[in-house]
Amino acid sequence: MKTFVIKVFVFTFIILVLNVFYLLLVGTLDWNFSKRIEAITFENPSYEYIVLGNSLAMDGIDTELLSSGENEAYNLSMGGTSLRANHIQLQEYLEIASAKPKIVILGLGSYLNDFQSETLNTIIGFTMDDYTYSLDDLPMIKFRWLRTELLKKVISSDHRNAKIIQGQLRIGRVVADHTEYVYPHPKFALSDYQASSNLKKIAALCREKGIKLIVVEMPGFKNTQNNSSVGPYKLLVEGNFYVDLYNLNNYEFNSYIDPETDWLGDSHFNMVGAKKFTRKLKAVLELDKISS
Amino acid sequence: MLFNTIDFAIFLPIVFILYWFITNKNLRLQNLLVVAASYVFYGFWDWRFLSLIIFSTVVDYSIGRGLSKVDVPSTRKVLLWISIIINIGFLGVFKYYNFFLDSLYDFIPALQDNLGFSTLEIILPVGISFYTFQTLSYTIDVYKGKLKPTKDFVAFAAFVAFFPQLVAGPIERATRLLPQFYMKRKFDYTKAVDGMRQILWGLFKKMVIADNAAVYANQIFNNSADYSGGTLILGALFFSFQIYGDFSGYSDIAIGTARLMGINLMKNFAFPYFSRDIAEFWRRWHISLSTWFRDYLYIPLGGSRGGTWMKVKNTFIIFVVSGFWHGANWTFIVWGALNAIYLLPLLLTNNNRNNLEIVAEGKYLPTFKELSSIFITFSLTLFAWIFFRAESLTHAFSYLAGIFSNEGIGISTVFYSEPIQFLTLMCFMIFMLFFEWVNRSKEYGLQVNFKRRAISWNIYAFIFTCCLLFGRSNEDFIYFQF
Numbered sequence: 171m172k173t174f175v176i177k178v179f180v181f182t183f184i185i186l187v188l189n190v191f192y193l194l195l196v197g198t199l200d201w202n203f204s205k206r207i208e209a210i211t212f213e214n215p216s217y218e219y220i221v222l223g224n225s226l227a228m229d230g231i232d233t234e235l236l237s238s239g240e241n242e243a244y245n246l247s248m249g250g251t252s253l254r255a256n257h258i259q260l261q262e263y264l265e266i267a268s269a270k271p272k273i274v275i276l277g278l279g280s281y282l283n284d285f286q287s288e289t290l291n292t293i294i295g296f297t298m299d300d301y302t303y304s305l306d307d308l309p310m311i312k313f314r315w316l317r318t319e320l321l322k323k324v325i326s327s328d329h330r331n332a333k334i335i336q337g338q339l340r341i342g343r344v345v346a347d348h349t350e351y352v353y354p355h356p357k358f359a360l361s362d363y364q365a366s367s368n369l370k371k372i373a374a375l376c377r378e379k380g381i382k383l384i385v386v387e388m389p390g391f392k393n394t395q396n397n398s399s400v401g402p403y404k405l406l407v408e409g410n411f412y413v414d415l416y417n418l419n420n421y422e423f424n425s426y427i428d429p430e431t432d433w434l435g436d437s438h439f440n441m442v443g444a445k446k447f448t449r450k451l452k453a454v455l456e457l458d459k460i461s462s
Numbered sequence: 463m464l465f466n467t468i469d470f471a472i473f474l475p476i477v478f479i480l481y482w483f484i485t486n487k488n489l490r491l492q493n494l495l496v497v498a499a500s501y502v503f504y505g506f507w508d509w510r511f512l513s514l515i516i517f518s519t520v521v522d523y524s525i526g527r528g529l530s531k532v533d534v535p536s537t538r539k540v541l542l543w544i545s546i547i548i549n550i551g552f553l554g555v556f557k558y559y560n561f562f563l564d565s566l567y568d569f570i571p572a573l574q575d576n577l578g579f580s581t582l583e584i585i586l587p588v589g590i591s592f593y594t595f596q597t598l599s600y601t602i603d604v605y606k607g608k609l610k611p612t613k614d615f616v617a618f619a620a621f622v623a624f625f626p627q628l629v630a631g632p633i634e635r636a637t638r639l640l641p642q643f644y645m646k647r648k649f650d651y652t653k654a655v656d657g658m659r660q661i662l663w664g665l666f667k668k669m670v671i672a673d674n675a676a677v678y679a680n681q682i683f684n685n686s687a688d689y690s691g692g693t694l695i696l697g698a699l700f701f702s703f704q705i706y707g708d709f710s711g712y713s714d715i716a717i718g719t720a721r722l723m724g725i726n727l728m729k730n731f732a733f734p735y736f737s738r739d740i741a742e743f744w745r746r747w748h749i750s751l752s753t754w755f756r757d758y759l760y761i762p763l764g765g766s767r768g769g770t771w772m773k774v775k776n777t778f779i780i781f782v783v784s785g786f787w788h789g790a791n792w793t794f795i796v797w798g799a800l801n802a803i804y805l806l807p808l809l810l811t812n813n814n815r816n817n818l819e820i821v822a823e824g825k826y827l828p829t830f831k832e833l834s835s836i837f838i839t840f841s842l843t844l845f846a847w848i849f850f851r852a853e854s855l856t857h858a859f860s861y862l863a864g865i866f867s868n869e870g871i872g873i874s875t876v877f878y879s880e881p882i883q884f885l886t887l888m889c890f891m892i893f894m895l896f897f898e899w900v901n902r903s904k905e906y907g908l909q910v911n912f913k914r915r916a917i918s919w920n921i922y923a924f925i926f927t928c929c930l931l932f933g934r935s936n937e938d939f940i941y942f943q944f
Contacts, residue, residue, distance in 0.1 A: 171482065171649050171651070173651060174649075174651055174654050174655065177655075178658070181919075181922065181923070181926075184919075184923055185923065185926055185927070185930075188923065188927055189930075192931075304468075305468045305471070305472070306468055308930065310927065310930035310931050311930055311935060314930070314931055314932075314933075317931045317932065318880075318882050318883065321882050321886070322882065325882070
């Protein structure tokens with residue numbers, strides 16, 4: 171009996187060690203994870219522009235290009251992040267920031283994301299200060315899906331060579347968009363934005379801190395594009411307080427996108443597409459003017 | 463409570479410690495712990511249905527006691543029928559009432575207005591088909607004089623509710639399991655290690671093979687009209703791996719858990735996909751149910767004693783009943799009947815007991831003839847699984863029509879949209895088949911004594927890591943619905 175119990179303990183210990191090793195591995199190699207660690211260990215950051223959102227913004231907004239100086243912009247957005255998680259991210263950032271940002275750009279895709287979702291990104295939840303850990307948080311279970319990302323790095327040089335620059339994920343991989351623009355022309359889902367309580371919380375936080383919030387409908391594959399105008403739309407978030415919402419998934423506006431070279435997967439820009447889009451974004455938002 | 467959850471990973475060590483360190487000196491107390499643990503295990507799913515198990519336990523215990531005191535054949539028969547009616551009655555109400563009523567109304571629509579009976583809004587208690595058959599086996603064996611009725615209510619309650627096999631088998635015979643609760647158990651190191659290994663193998667088959675194969679099987683079966691013939695065949699293939707991994711995985715975990723507690727449960731699967739004919743397949747698939755039907759239905763009906771016609775008739779009866787046992791749906795009945803039809807040529811030519819020995823025994827690889835037989839048998843079972851998995855007969859026939867349609871055999875994007883996921887699953891399936899083939903003469907696929915301890919520990923750690931990393935948590939077992 172004694173031998174059996176000892177062996178079970180040793181085996182359990184080995185599994186725990188393997189879990190710690192896996193956590194270190196994903197913490198170092200996974201883009202979302204390493205970026206999250208970078209973001210929560212900032213020392214007195216003072217970025218002028220902060221980008222929030224999910225993988226559409228993480229891949230698609232080139233923060234280096236967005237700002238003229240090196241430390242002017244950071245892309246906090248992460249894959250699989252809900253607006254609730256974005257709100258938490260912004261709160262966390264503002265707590266440690268030595269100077270508040272001037273502008274927060276929230277990049278979303280109403281054609282892909284559920285704005286009502288209250289799901290907290292697993293990585294964000296796991297690394298929050300007040301998170302209560304349980305046995306369910308065993309890293310190999312909790313971050314099980316990241317094994318596929320690790321395997322992609324083993325197999326694909328595009329994934330191995332990808333880099334995080336100022337929070338933006340730059341991947342050179344090209345996947346052509348073979349989808350077709352849908353007829354009759356679909357409208358842009360403005361009501362989805364309007365109905366999101368977490369978007370209102372983000373807006374309220376920005377208002378309280380005197381930060382300008384700009385919401386952007388990110389471009390997607392042709393079959394997601396719409397023919398509503400670019401805007402800006404005035405999004406009523408609180409009392410008589412509005413934020414600007416730009417629909418940058420307008421079919422005609424997106425004519426600058428080359429479907430053969432600018433995407434890395436379903437509606438996600440690769441580094442080439444991200445550069446093109448960010449230039450357009452800067453021009454449309456007139457960021458230089460706002461910033462000065 | 464599911465075996466593949468953190469809850470069970472906490473529950474089992476607690477029960478193990480209490481079982482071997484606290485209650486081991488007192489057999490009655492140890493059995494009481496088994497009963498309490500089993501009720502907690504079942505109550506995690508729905509504590510209200512514990513009343514059914516307790517009621518069934520009290521009824522069959524009392525009838526057993528009654529049978530021990532009565533010698534009059536007619537009274538004994540009445541007692542037996544009371545047990546059968548109560549146990550089958552539970553099944554009838556919870557599992558088959560709605561089916562019979564719907565079928566009746568479908569057949570004679572006019573009755574719907576005249577009879578006034580409506581279907582019940584009830585959920586099926588998990589494992590009811592399993593523990594009902596187990597308790598029935600006790601009463602029937604006592605009635606037949608094969609087993610002395612027990613005076614020990616706690617041991618009997620432990621036999622009925624023994625948590626490793628309570629909800630999905632193996633369906634134990636009272637003659638085999640009950641006496642084990644009378645005897646003091648002694649911790650056996652070899653048995654415990656073997657139990658742990660079997661649990662590990664079961665978890666691997668359930669979490670890594672079955673649950674990942676289910677992703678493709680569900681996607682394809684639920685949208686079968688959208689896919690080409692080639693994809694539909696792959697859908698059926700994935701389902702055949704899903705159901706095997708799911709159910710045999712459950713059995714492995716159940717048997718392994720019982721072994722940790724010094725209890726031996728019967729083997730439920732013996733590498734059925736390596737069978738060379740359908741008769742062999744049914745000697746290797748869900749053995750505890752097949753032998754239950756053999757002992758308590760086929761033989762009482764006359765078995766094969768009345769010649770070929772009797773054999774064929776009784777075989778059809780047990781296969782159709784077995785199909786119906788799985789679920790109240792015509793798909794299961796057709797699945798059972800289809801298997802009986804497969805068996806027919808073997809019965810008529812007296813070849814149903816040809817392949818009793820292990821395939822390619824003592825060899826690394828099968829002969830071409832053996833391989834062809836395995837392939838044909840597997841293809842037949844795969845075809846039958848389509849009925850088992852389909853939502854309705856219409857769905858099953860449209861699925862089959864899709865396979866044989868002119869849409870081509872192209873493979874859908876469902877597989878190459880996530881190529882890494884697909885390829886890793888294929889690798890794991892090959893890994894499982896390799897281990898099961900190499901160890902086909904053993905009790906389960908991982909029953910290997912490696913010469914070097916380092917190798918065995920590395921393999922166990924690898925398999926466990928795969929369960930954590932590639933498995934899916936908290937997925938139900940298919941056989942819970944039966």
